[in-house]
Amino acid sequence: MRYTLAATVLAAGLLFSGCTGDKAAELYDTAKFEELQNNKEHAVQLYEEIVAKYPRSDYAKKAEERLAELKGKRP
Template identity: 55%
Template sequence: MRRVILLVLMLWALGFAGCSGDNGKQLFETAQFEEKQHNLEHAKQLYEEIAKKYPGGDYGKKAEERLATLKGGNGK
């Protein structure tokens, strides 16, 4: 019984470890979708959120680039 409990706890911990690996990809894809739908204000908000949450990551850098482009008036 003790082994079963230990196994369940290990699997539970691994499940949480997998969920915590969010690097901004899903949020970035949502921002891109909003941009394509011409919801530029919402896209900007999402890009700003990504840039704040993941400043050194790939998606943080991409979000900053998109923000610069959108704020510069170039929607594409």
């Protein structure tokens, strides 16, 4: 009984807490989709959100690269 309760609590915690990497990945994928749909303004907003909320994620660097490309700051 205790094992079942502990497992349930752990599963619920993992389900509701989510990983920041997962959310950053989701935002990044959505931003890429927005680019493909030629909705660059929304893509820029999403990339900026990734950089602001998840600055230490792998996706922040990718988002910064895409922002530079979209804003024309890349050589």
